[in-house]
Amino acid sequence: MTYIAKPKFHHPGLPKNELGFTHRDYEGKVSTLCAGCGHDSITASIIEACFELSIEPHRVAKISGIGCSSKTPDYFLGNSHGFNSVHGRMPSVLTGANLANRDLIYLGVSGDGDSASIGFGQFAHAIRRGVNMAYIVENNGVYGLTKGQFSATADRGSKSKRGVTNTDNAIDLVAIALQLGASFVARSFSGDKTQLVPLIEAAITHKGASFIDVISPCVAFNNHTGSTKSFDYVREHNDAVNRLDVITGRAPITVDYAPGTVQVVEQHDGTRLALRKLDADYDVHDRLAAMAFLQKHAAKGQVVTGLLYVDPEADDLHTHLNTVEQPLNTLEAKDLCPGSAALEKFNASLR
Amino acid sequence: MKPTDIAAPDYFHKVVDCQWACPAHTPVPEYIRLIAEGRYSDAYMINWKSNVFPGILGRTCDRPCEPACRRGRVEKDPVAICRLKRVAADYKDDVSHRMPKPAPKNGKRVALVGGGPASLAVARDLAPIGYHCVVFDQDPQAGGMMRTQIPKFRLPNAVIDEECNYILNLGIEFVGGTRIDSMKKLLSENFDAIFVGSGAPRGRELEIPGRKEAAKNIHIGIDWLSSVSFGHISQIGKRVIVLGGGNTAMDCCRTARRLGGESVKVIVRSGFEEMKASPWEKEDALHEDIPILNFMVPKAFTHDNGKLTGVTFEKVKAEYDAKGRRNLVPTGEADETVPCDDVLVAVGQENAFPWIERDNGIEFDKWDMPKVDPKTMASSNPKVFFGGDAAFGPKNIIWAVAHGHDAALSIHKMLSGEDIKERPLPEVTISSQKMGIHEWSYDNDISGDKRFRVPHREKVIALKDIKAEVELGFDPKLGFAEAQRCLNCDVQTVFASQLCIECDACVDICPMDCITFTENGEEADLRTRLQAPAKNLTQDLYVQDGLKTGRVMVKDEDVCLHCGLCAERCPTGAWDMQKYLIDMTNAGTPCQQPARSAA
Numbered sequence: 001m002t003y004i005a006k007p008k009f010h011h012p013g014l015p016k017n018e019l020g021f022t023h024r025d026y027e028g029k030v031s032t033l034c035a036g037c038g039h040d041s042i043t044a045s046i047i048e049a050c051f052e053l054s055i056e057p058h059r060v061a062k063i064s065g066i067g068c069s070s071k072t073p074d075y076f077l078g079n080s081h082g083f084n085s086v087h088g089r090m091p092s093v094l095t096g097a098n099l100a101n102r103d104l105i106y107l108g109v110s111g112d113g114d115s116a117s118i119g120f121g122q123f124a125h126a127i128r129r130g131v132n133m134a135y136i137v138e139n140n141g142v143y144g145l146t147k148g149q150f151s152a153t154a155d156r157g158s159k160s161k162r163g164v165t166n167t168d169n170a171i172d173l174v175a176i177a178l179q180l181g182a183s184f185v186a187r188s189f190s191g192d193k194t195q196l197v198p199l200i201e202a203a204i205t206h207k208g209a210s211f212i213d214v215i216s217p218c219v220a221f222n223n224h225t226g227s228t229k230s231f232d233y234v235r236e237h238n239d240a241v242n243r244l245d246v247i248t249g250r251a252p253i254t255v256d257y258a259p260g261t262v263q264v265v266e267q268h269d270g271t272r273l274a275l276r277k278l279d280a281d282y283d284v285h286d287r288l289a290a291m292a293f294l295q296k297h298a299a300k301g302q303v304v305t306g307l308l309y310v311d312p313e314a315d316d317l318h319t320h321l322n323t324v325e326q327p328l329n330t331l332e333a334k335d336l337c338p339g340s341a342a343l344e345k346f347n348a349s350l351r
Numbered sequence: 352m353k354p355t356d357i358a359a360p361d362y363f364h365k366v367v368d369c370q371w372a373c374p375a376h377t378p379v380p381e382y383i384r385l386i387a388e389g390r391y392s393d394a395y396m397i398n399w400k401s402n403v404f405p406g407i408l409g410r411t412c413d414r415p416c417e418p419a420c421r422r423g424r425v426e427k428d429p430v431a432i433c434r435l436k437r438v439a440a441d442y443k444d445d446v447s448h449r450m451p452k453p454a455p456k457n458g459k460r461v462a463l464v465g466g467g468p469a470s471l472a473v474a475r476d477l478a479p480i481g482y483h484c485v486v487f488d489q490d491p492q493a494g495g496m497m498r499t500q501i502p503k504f505r506l507p508n509a510v511i512d513e514e515c516n517y518i519l520n521l522g523i524e525f526v527g528g529t530r531i532d533s534m535k536k537l538l539s540e541n542f543d544a545i546f547v548g549s550g551a552p553r554g555r556e557l558e559i560p561g562r563k564e565a566a567k568n569i570h571i572g573i574d575w576l577s578s579v580s581f582g583h584i585s586q587i588g589k590r591v592i593v594l595g596g597g598n599t600a601m602d603c604c605r606t607a608r609r610l611g612g613e614s615v616k617v618i619v620r621s622g623f624e625e626m627k628a629s630p631w632e633k634e635d636a637l638h639e640d641i642p643i644l645n646f647m648v649p650k651a652f653t654h655d656n657g658k659l660t661g662v663t664f665e666k667v668k669a670e671y672d673a674k675g676r677r678n679l680v681p682t683g684e685a686d687e688t689v690p691c692d693d694v695l696v697a698v699g700q701e702n703a704f705p706w707i708e709r710d711n712g713i714e715f716d717k718w719d720m721p722k723v724d725p726k727t728m729a730s731s732n733p734k735v736f737f738g739g740d741a742a743f744g745p746k747n748i749i750w751a752v753a754h755g756h757d758a759a760l761s762i763h764k765m766l767s768g769e770d771i772k773e774r775p776l777p778e779v780t781i782s783s784q785k786m787g788i789h790e791w792s793y794d795n796d797i798s799g800d801k802r803f804r805v806p807h808r809e810k811v812i813a814l815k816d817i818k819a820e821v822e823l824g825f826d827p828k829l830g831f832a833e834a835q836r837c838l839n840c841d842v843q844t845v846f847a848s849q850l851c852i853e854c855d856a857c858v859d860i861c862p863m864d865c866i867t868f869t870e871n872g873e874e875a876d877l878r879t880r881l882q883a884p885a886k887n888l889t890q891d892l893y894v895q896d897g898l899k900t901g902r903v904m905v906k907d908e909d910v911c912l913h914c915g916l917c918a919e920r921c922p923t924g925a926w927d928m929q930k931y932l933i934d935m936t937n938a939g940t941p942c943q944q945p946a947r948s949a950a
Contacts, residue, residue: 002919003789007797007862007912009425011883014864024862036854036922044859191853219854219922231852235900 006030018054026050026057028078032071038190038216039068039138043075045193046107046136049200050077053248055105061097062107065090065119068145069111069138069216077107088119091126091135095317098131101327102318105204106133113143116152116171123173127180127209132316134203135211137173138190140218141229148221159226172298174308177211178291183314184210185290187305189234190217194243199307201246205271208314215303234303241293241306242284243276267312275307284310352874352894352903357845360779363931365891366908367841369432372419374753376777376935377401379416379432380841384793386438387834389827392446394439399446399517401935403472403752404497406510409437410822411501413598413629413747421838424887425863425910428802430836431825438830440510453522457481459766462542464531467495468748469548469739471518472755476938477762478521485542486523489530493519496550496740497748499577500599502606503818534707534735544734544762547707547721548751551740555699557594561652565659565694569652572603572697579606579817588692591615592662594649595697596626601633603695604641609817616689617643618662620679622669635821638807639814644689648679653688661690700745720744727771728758736761756937763938775936784842784928785918791928793842795915798835839913842928846904848897850925857917857926858882863910866917871896871903881907 006027014022026047031040050060057079064070066087073082081104085093094108108126115123115137126135141154148161152171159165177185184206188196196214203210215234217223223230228237248271265273265284275284283289290309297304324331355362365371369379378397385394398405412433420429459482463470466488474484492498493515497506519525531537537545554571556562562569568588572595578584591612593604596619607615617636619626623645626633633643647664654660664687667679702720707713712732714722721730723737730737738754740746761771784792806823807813813821825833858866864883871877877892878885885892890909898904918926934940 002860002916004796004914004916006860006916007914008799009797009862009910009912011864011910012424013884013886031860034922035920036852036856038854040859040920041855044855191855193855217854219852223852231854232899 002030017051019056021051021054023047023051026077028073028075031075033068034144034220036219037068038140038214038218039072040075041190041193042136042138042196042214042216043072045190045196045200047076048193048197049204052197052246053201053204055204059103059105060107061094061104062109063090063094063097064109065111065114067111067114068140068218069109070114072138073107073109088114088117088122090114091119091122091131094133095126095129095131098133098317099323100329102132102323103327106131107204108133108135110135110137112137112139112141112151112153112173116173120152120171124176124180127177127182127211129317130181130183130209130315130320132207132318133209134200134206135209136200136203137211137213138216139173139213139229140216140222141227142218142222144218144221148218155228158228159224161221161224161227163226172294173211174213175291175294177213178287178294178309181209182211182309183208183311184307185309186211186307187213187215187303189215189238189303189305191231191235192238192305195240195305198244198246202244202271202273202307202310205246205248205267205269206310206314207268208311208316228301237301237303239279239297239302239304241277241279241282241304241308243278244307245274245276247272247274265310265312273307273310278306284308352871352877352892354896354903355891355893357893360777360933362891363841363843364777364933366843367931367933368419368421369416369430370841370933372415373402374415374750375402375756376933377416378841378932378934380837380839381932382439383430383432383435383834383837384839386435387794387831387837389831391439391442392444392449395443395446396449398436398439402749403475403518403755404468404514404748405436406440406514407497407506408748409433409435409440410506410510411497412436412749415749421840421910422836425838425912426801431802431805431833434805434822434825435830435834437824438827438834441824442827442830447517450517451479451521453520454479454481456483459483459543460485460541461762462537462540462545463487464537464545464547465495465549465739465741466490466493466525466527467548467550467739467751468497469741469751469755469758470495470546471515472752473546473548473738473759473762474523475518475521476756476759478518478523480763480939482762482766484523485526487526487529487531489528491527493525493527495548496573499580500573500602502576502602503580504605504609504813504816504821505602507818507820532706534713535711538711538734542734543766544736546758546762547735547737547741548739548755549741551700551702551745553701553703554696555701557649557696557698559649559651561654561659564657565652565654567657568659568692569694569696572599572695573700575695576602576606579610584610586611589613590691591693591695592689592691593617593695593697594662595619595699596621596628596643597697597699598628598632599700600695600697601628601636603697604636605639606817607693607695608639608641608814612693615641616691617641618647618649618664618689619643619645620648620667622646625677639810646679646682647687650686652694659692659694661688662694663688700740702741702744726757726774727761728754729761729771733765756935759938760936775940778934778936778940780930780932780934782930784915784930789919791842791915793839793928793930794835795839795913795928797838797912797914798832800832800836802836803829803833840911841932842913842915842930844893844906844911844913844915844917845927845929846893846895846906847925847927848895848904850923851898851904852923852925853898853900853902854922856920856922860916860920862914862916863912865907865909865911867905868898868900868902869905877905878907881905883907885909
């Protein structure tokens, strides 16, 4: 961490978004994580994504659990709502908040310990229910706060900083999310913001459960030879299936793509995802093929990244429960209590 | 782009905008840090070594450093560098024991014509290494225009005396009250070298109708100022018009206010914005209830029985031709006559060398100015050098000092049998500022303060006494706060590609979006692809290759705060904050090999 606050001055030529904010306006406090932590790059990517989408900070709720990753909501969106919950319980808190106020944008920020170990069940159920959220796991494969023990996402055969080999099988959160019915699934790398930022934008604009697994090297405990979550390893084994551009509003797609290489996916809110295919055979709408593709490449030691699956027609928990459009927390007594005449009528219908 | 060669001394020198802009290249951030530490004497000595007259310049410098100051690009106003220099001079202890001692003479004699800043700077550099310097001046005391033309309410005599004496005490022979009226004669006196630092002593005339008839009440600005300075003039009419828009005009009008001028006006041909006077001098004049009327061209002095009654002006406006050149064209409005009792003409200064015969090897150009090499200050006579206003026309004190250093070096080289065209590189000291994991030997916490104003003496009191200094200077507390605004641009961000793991930590933390990791390209293309567009073409891009991904690190130096956060957040020490202390090599600097590189 640094002892000084980040100076308030910013570059005089910084671009502004539709709200007149620069990306600096989306920052939080200065990070207290180790210097070089991948999580800080994810923080910067979330800041960039919210800036690009011209999101009003007060419309965002950022919710996290415990761990290095779960500290990061303090470092972005300093003017948003936040809840730093109990270890592994972010999904429950987020689900509850989402049910009470469906109007906010929900960012669930978690880590591999928080989501693949103590909160594994919580993770599973939030995804299974289709809670409308962007669930981001900052995945470094170690317990950094307790000095580098393997986490549940550490690959079998990978080595710890002290040279111990991991003998347990790894949990692949992307595979689990696909299996549990997440309607937006992606994987990315903290060292590749050009890929990560549009994925976060797409996840935020997606209606339904979006899940992004971001491999985020722990420079203190998991960035050595033998690690499969190091900068070098991920760069060498990164197999990106596509590149994404997010096009909001009605703006025409002006980016110049070579013909036949782009697939445009239109989402509920009108946002369009322009996918430049890097792997010609990969189909982002085929859940089963995606799962097979992942397994095959994982067996070869490759890290598949990009937008792996998206269902643009997905529903969310509110649709399933048939709740009213109005956020529940704004319902007044008169909305909830229709009066004795209505009661009479209802009773009469049961007689 | 090719990787930046940071070993070239100029690369990081240019990053220190203030030092690069200063003609004498004073290491500004270094002395500002010392001021913040309260080490005023040390700060003074750094200045003294570089610019010879810290106390004088701290009050009067034209401060080319301030428009260059990076702080002016980061927020609104630059650091008050000039007035901080005065803080060092005001609060230092006795520094006489730190001055060079008169050296044993080496047998070489150098004549210096004029006792102003240029000549004194030459003498300051040459005397400590054994040259016998003889300074001639028409006035009884040394100081030249600093003493005669700058009003005492801006620059008290005590400051001039102190700083001239530091030089005169180096064993210099000062011949006051002696005007050199023949170069030929001087050349025949067997000096080993002659330096001409006689200034631009002639005020430009304004030949318009009525000039002769009303001559009694029309005064040439610089002559009038020096008469005031010597006490020959102590009053002026109630209504005064000052013609001209330069700093001399500002000194004239403010002096007139103190000598009985109740209604003093400055009237200029050009627009207010294009006036030559420094903005702060205009501000000070306006503050003393002196209106500045613009776009008025003087046509005639009106007079009655040999007594001046006023000045008639034609009203003009600025028009720009296709090449962007300005022309002042009449507006067609009726001429205006402004009544007055006295006029001060401050429409420029000229050089005049009637005393230099044209047959002793000193060539003159078509403007009748001596041909002088701008690097060596040498004339076409190998023994004769020029500097200050005498060399290239009116400039200012800091340029005179810079010329003095250059000329002294040339004289020393010439008399040592060396080629004067070969100029030594500056002396560069590089040191990492890292003290601990997140600790630096400089204060990297950026102050958010706006520029502090220098306290002024109350106007009513200031206008009553021509010798009462108007500016009171920063006190230590204000001086500290202002010093903290300095961004320490000499503490450079130095990048080592081989250590970088491309984690982006520096990119993410940089408050000014200076750093980008990207594919290499041509400079024009790279400038558009950075985190923030690099539109200031006067500021370099720092490019380093050798990264594992094949990308390059590009840092736009333009608005870097030198806060060191990139280095604090770097997990591998690929970024380091290193102080580049760049000292110009002057005559007397022991080590002078020109081939020496910086790093």
